[in-house]
Structures are given as C-alpha cells and as structure tokens.
Amino acid sequence: xxxxxxxxxxxxxxxxxxxxxxxxxxxxxxxxxxxxxxxxxxxxxxxxxxxxxxxxxxxxxxxxxxxxxxxxxxxxxxxxxxxxxxxxxxxxxxxxxxxxxxxxxxxxxxxxxxxxxxxxxxxxxxxxxxxxxxxxxxxxxxxxxxxxxxxxxxxxxxxxxxxxxxxxxxxxxxxxxxxxxxxxxxxxxxxxxxxxxxxxxxxxxxxxxxxxxxxxxxxxxxxxxxxxxxxxxxxxxxxxxxxxxxxxxxxxxxxxxxxxxxxxxxxxxxxxxxxxxxxxxxxxxxxxxxxxxxxxxxxxxxxxxxxxxxxxxx
Numbered sequence: 001x002x003x004x005x006x007x008x009x010x011x012x013x014x015x016x017x018x019x020x021x022x023x024x025x026x027x028x029x030x031x032x033x034x035x036x037x038x039x040x041x042x043x044x045x046x047x048x049x050x051x052x053x054x055x056x057x058x059x060x061x062x063x064x065x066x067x068x069x070x071x072x073x074x075x076x077x078x079x080x081x082x083x084x085x086x087x088x089x090x091x092x093x094x095x096x097x098x099x100x101x102x103x104x105x106x107x108x109x110x111x112x113x114x115x116x117x118x119x120x121x122x123x124x125x126x127x128x129x130x131x132x133x134x135x136x137x138x139x140x141x142x143x144x145x146x147x148x149x150x151x152x153x154x155x156x157x158x159x160x161x162x163x164x165x166x167x168x169x170x171x172x173x174x175x176x177x178x179x180x181x182x183x184x185x186x187x188x189x190x191x192x193x194x195x196x197x198x199x200x201x202x203x204x205x206x207x208x209x210x211x212x213x214x215x216x217x218x219x220x221x222x223x224x225x226x227x228x229x230x231x232x233x234x235x236x237x238x239x240x241x242x243x244x245x246x247x248x249x250x251x252x253x254x255x256x257x258x259x260x261x262x263x264x265x266x267x268x269x270x271x272x273x274x275x276x277x278x279x280x281x282x283x284x285x286x287x288x289x290x291x292x293x294x295x296x297x298x299x300x301x302x303x304x305x306x307x308x309x310x311x312x313x314x
Contacts, residue, residue, distance in 0.1 A: 008277050010186035018122035018157070019182035020174045022167055026090025027115040028083040028097065032106040035081050042097060042227060043073065044209065046220040050075040055137030055152065057218045059209055060093055061228030065235070067207050069093040070199050070218065074139050076150060082161070086199045087112070116164035118171060120179060121187060125157030128179050134158060145173035156190060189274045192284055195311035197245055201256065202271035202284050210235050211286050213245040213311070243268070243286050247313050248306040250281035250299065258300035260285055267291045270299060270306075279313055 013019045030039060039047040045058035055074040059067050069089035074082045085093055090112060097108045126133045131142055134153030142151050147170050149162040162170055175181055197203050197212045209215050209232060219232060235241060248260075253275050260268045268287035275281050287308065291297060295308045 007183070007186055007189075010180070010182040011189055011277050013180045013182060014121045014156075014186060014190055016123065018120055018124035018128050018179045019186065020118060020120050020128075020171060020179040021182050021184060021187055022171060023117040023119050023159070024087050025112075025115075025117045026085045026087045026093075027111040027161075028085070028090065028094055029109045029111045030081040030083060030097065030106060031079060031109075032104075033079055034104040034106040035079055036075070038101060038104050038106045039073070039081060039097075040224060040226070042100065043071070044219045044226060044228070044232065045073065046223040047073055047075075047081070048223070049220075050081075052076070052078060053138060053140055055139055057137065057214070059214070059218050060096060061209075061226075061232070062205075063228055065208050065228040065231030066205055067199070067203055067209065067212070068096065068205055070203065070214070072137065072152070074137065074150070074152060076139060076141075082111075082150070084117070084161070088200055114164055116162055116167035118160045118162065118167060118174070119154070119157065119187065120160070120174065121154075121157040121182075121190060124178070128174055128177050129158040129160060131158060144170050155194065155196070185274075188272060189276050192272045192274045192282055193276055193279060193313060195245070195247055195284065195313060197284060197286070198272065202245060202286050207286060208232070208235065208241065210241040211243040211245065241289070243288055245284065245286050245311065246291065246293070247309040247311045248273075248283040248285055248297070248299075249279075249309055249313075250283055251305045253281050254283065254299045254302075254304045254306075256283075258304075260287060260291070260306065261298045262288075262291055262295060265290075267297065282313060284311075 043058040060069045072084040147166040152159040258270045271284045273283035
C-alpha cells in the first residue's frame with residue numbers, strides 16, 4: 001500500500017472520502033450483431049432492453065434454476081457487451097456461452113488477460129474518477145491518467161475497467177489525486193454491511209436467485225425464455241424459498257464457512273464475516289427458512305452465537 005493505515009481508518013476513508021483498490025475479476029467480451037439477442041436467451045435479465053451506456057445485474061442458471069455465475073452485463077457499444085464476473089465462475093460461463101453461440105453472428109471471447117478493474121469507493125469516487133456520478137451499472141468511456149477506461153457506476157462509487165497493463169499506473173494516479181489505497185478486507189466490511197451477497201461467499205452453484213434475495217435486481221419476468229426460467233418463475237409466483245439470505249449479529253468474530261446450527265440442526269454456513277467499526281461483528285448467510293429473524297444460532301464449535309436479522313442491518 002502507498003498509504004499505510006489501520007483497518008478502522010480505511011473504513012472511515014471508504015465512508016467519508018474515497019478508497020481505491022484493484023479488483024480481481026473475470027471478463028468476457030460478447031461481440032456481434034446477435035450479441036444482445038443471444039444473451040437474452042441465456043441470462044436472467046432483459047439484455048435486449050439495454051441501450052449503449054447502460055448495464056444490469058444478471059445470473060446464468062442451470063436447467064434446475066441453480067446459479068452457475070452472477071454477472072455485471074455492460075452494453076459498451078451497439079454490438080459490444082462486456083460481461084464481468086467472479087474469477088472462479090468465468091471459465092464455466094465462458095464454456096456455456098461459447099457452446100450455445102454456434103450458428104449465430106456473435107463471438108464470445110475471454111478478455112481476462114487483457115482487462116483489469118479498479119474500484120473507487122466513497123463519496124468522492126466520481127470526483128476522483130473525473131466523471132459525473134453514475135447510476136449503478138451505467139457506463140461511459142473516459143480517460144484517467146491518459147489511459148482509456150470504462151467508468152461504471154456501482155452501489156458505492158465508480159469502477160474503472162481498463163487495460164490490465166495500465167492498472168498500476170492508474171492506481172498511482174488516483175492515489176496522487178487524493179484517494180487512499182485500501183485493502184480487500186476494508187471493502188468487504190462495506191459489502192457485508194450493505195447485505196449484498198457474493199458468489200463464492202454466500203452464493204454457490206446450489207443457490208437459487210430467490211434464496212439469495214437477488215430476484216428484484218437480477219431477474220426479469222417479462223422477457224422471453226432463458227435456461228432455468230421455469231423453476232425461477234414457479235418459485236416466484238407459487239412457492240416460497242426454503243432458504244433466505246439473512247444478516248447475522250455475531251457475539252464475537254467468526255470464521256467464514258463455519259456451520260450454523262439451530263439446536264441440533266444445521267441450517268446453513270457463515271458467508272462473509274467482518275468486524276464492522278459501526279456495527280461490531282456481523283456476517284451474512286443463506287439459512288433455512290426456520291432460522292427466522294430473532295432466532296439465535298450457534299456458530300462453529302467455539303461458543304460464538306449469532307442473532308438472525310432481516311436485511312439491511314439496522
């Protein structure tokens with residue numbers, strides 16, 4: 001780090017000024033006249049409704065409605081869509097989208113080796129990025145430190161998508177302009193406080209969108225068919241998920257992945273877990289329906305307990 005600060009100070013920077021950090025992401029370019037129409041039949045959200053400079057959150061499902069990846073879908077040109085996903089799910093998404101693209105005027109290519117990402121988080125994010133404040137997923141081309149980038153609005157600031165070879169140069173320029181470089185641990189506190197699930201932390205390939213609480217953001221019920229649609233629609237209109245994303249107020253710091261038990265029954269596993277300067281020890285987990293808000297759970301084997309709470313955290 002160029003500026004050495006303790007975690008609490010990093011947190012204050014993210015809440016009051018602006019922190020910056022590199023992000024490890026997987027990138028897939030989907031190009032060609034059929035790009036939007038093709039993705040319309042593969043992903044959960046309404047890709048064809050996007051104009052240039054717009055974006056959305058979406059998921060790739062299997063035929064039983066389980067999530068295989070979650071993605072940020074960015075329409076960066078008339079025939080150019082950039083998909084941004086977790087590194088661990090990029091290869092699966094790439095294989096799927098390549099396999100089903102045969103016979104269409106679309107190319108699906110791995111852009112991870114060429115693209116990088118930098119997150120600016122905090123009230124001054126747009127100022128330091130040199131852009132107007134952008135709604136979440138809105139994107140526009142701009143330059144930072146002489147480097148061509150795509151600025152993308154996020155819940156907490158601005159992400160800059162840029163040539164990977166120029167990432168360190170852009171980071172240094174942003175720090176010089178007044179951003180403070182922060183750790184992933186500090187950014188994780190902000191995510192958990194916001195109650196936002198992440199694939200690989202709370203969500204995995206056994207999760208349905210309704211269980212993760214992402215249906216409102218990631219699923220369209222007015223578009224045409226896509227893989228897994230029948231299960232998602234049936235659960236939305238006729239059923240109730242057996243599991244729900246919940247917040248946990250922990251009695252002490254705990255390790256992600258620890259089993260959560262209600263009496264003798266295991267009801268889930270701890271996802272992201274942090275010690276928030278504002279809220280104390282907290283976590284997120286997808287737990288069984290019987291672990292309702294107000295329930296106390298045992299966490300792991302060390303005597304830590306968790307109060308289940310509805311999100312967002314109060």
